[in-house]
Amino acid sequence: MSRPLSRPMPHRTHDLNRRRLLQSGLALGASATLPGLALAQERRFEPRPGAWRRFELVTTVTVPEVKGTTRLWLPLPDVASDYQRPLDHVWGGNATRARIAADPLRGVRMLYAEFAPEAGTPSLTLTSQLETRSRATDWSARNAPAEDAALLRAALAPTELLPLDGIVRETALTATRGAKTDLDKVRGIYDWVVASAHREPKTRGCGSGDIKAMLESGNLGGKCADLNAIFVGLCRAVGVPARDVYGLRLAPSAFGYKELGGNSASLKGAQHCRAEAWLAGHGWVAMDPADVLKVMRQETPEWIRDPRHPVVAPVARGLFGGWEGNWAAWNTAHDIRLPGSSARSTLPFLMYPIGENAEGRFDELSPDSFRYTIAARELAA
Structure with a gap:
């Protein structure tokens, strides 16, 4: 979707x-x-x-094994200020449900996706456009x-x-x-x-x-x-x-x-x-x-x-x-609670893709085993 x-x-x-x-x-x-x-x-x-620069930022996540329901949370370049203008977020993959969600106390927005076991190998791509200077x-x-x-x-x-x-x-x-x-x-x-x-x-x-x-x-x-x-x-x-x-x-x-x-x-x-x-x-x-x-x-x-x-x-x-x-x-928040997460603990900050399944939370600092990539390209302003 x-x-x-x-x-x-x-x-x-x-x-x-x-x-x-x-x-x-x-x-x-x-x-x-x-x-x-x-x-x-x-x-x-x-x-x-000076002049604004426009970037397209693509995050792709693949979870290699299906172990119960899989949930993913991806940070968004969501700060709007005199140095950044968020423009657009589009996502795709085989998520059962996906939506822009927010931490209920801090208000930090993120892309939340949920994959039922029958959806197969979870895959999610988030494409964002933004301007920076x-x-x-x-x-x-x-x-x-x-x-x-x-x-x-x-x-x-x-x-x-x-x-x-x-x-x-x-x-x-x-x-x-x-x-x-x-x-x-x-x-x-x-x-x-x-x-x-x-x-x-x-x-x-x-x-x-x-x-x-x-x-x-x-x-x-x-x-x-x-x-x-x-x-x-x-x-x-x-x-x-x-x-x-x-x-x-x-x-x-x-x-x-x-x-x-x-x-x-x-x-x-x-x-x-x-x-x-x-x-x-x-x-x-x-x-x-x-x-x-x-x-x-x-x-x-x-x-x-x-x-x-x-x-x-x-x-x-x-x-x-x-x-x-x-x-x-991405954001300026501490002590984040992930909407929909089964974990009781908070995150000190949201700067990496986060995921969990029936066995618990993935190691977000190991992108090779978690299998996520991030790339950017500069677009004509």
Whole structure:
């Protein structure tokens, strides 16, 4: 069928040095002033709002065995904003029933499909069209409209994996010591995450986002759903509304950073969580310390440990207030209950295709055994 629908352990000396550099306001300064880096060529990363880009995004799921009733939930690129316009969703396959559904409390929309055993091998294809563009904050302007009070309250609330008391609150106060404004707080937290955390390539998927466990263990290694969750939790803990934005890389970066883009033909593993903070006068402001840490760890063969390095500095500047528009936003929700699911537990977030049958929930971080593919192509605007 188809339907359209318009606590912390001691850090090594170099980590302490990195943190002192950041907290002294040197992190994003000119790399040419650094000993040993003067001869290096600084790269460019300057996303700016411009023309809209149109993409077609196709997710295909095949469940190899029939074991009772099979249920699938696919995220939709459903965020409507000044950087994304959802256009259309069409689906097909042999589902007994399929519809756009929503988590009853969070309101997150998704494609839900159910397959009776007699339907045979479950197969589902979701095709979405959307438009995206880059973001960059004009810090000289303060003309953003006021936000809905309920949305701001939600962006200040704890979640199951983002508590706002105890070590989270203590860490947030440390990161924002001396801050006078919300912008100062956000800058202090962004710099603290870049200085104190690191990208851990061995983390499965995008991580779990359990920030209390990370802070208590002192192991601040993870991936985007861990690292940006730390940013969001620390912001909320000092009274700055913030939220994770879960999504998917769609295309290569226009600035030549291999770690900041996706292979459009095969987006398996291209899921990426970003973040936003709400600042009066500026509205929702783009943030992505996790991608700064990804560039530091993976963009070059050597792990770059100084954010003022000429490869990293442009990204560290650009991702404080900006994003590149080669990425689609699914949703901004935590603690999701899947409509129709037999599981009692919630999902920390919805960023991957999810499935279950009579034997339980599938491993969404193993797309080869789950057998799902995601691809995108850019269309003429």
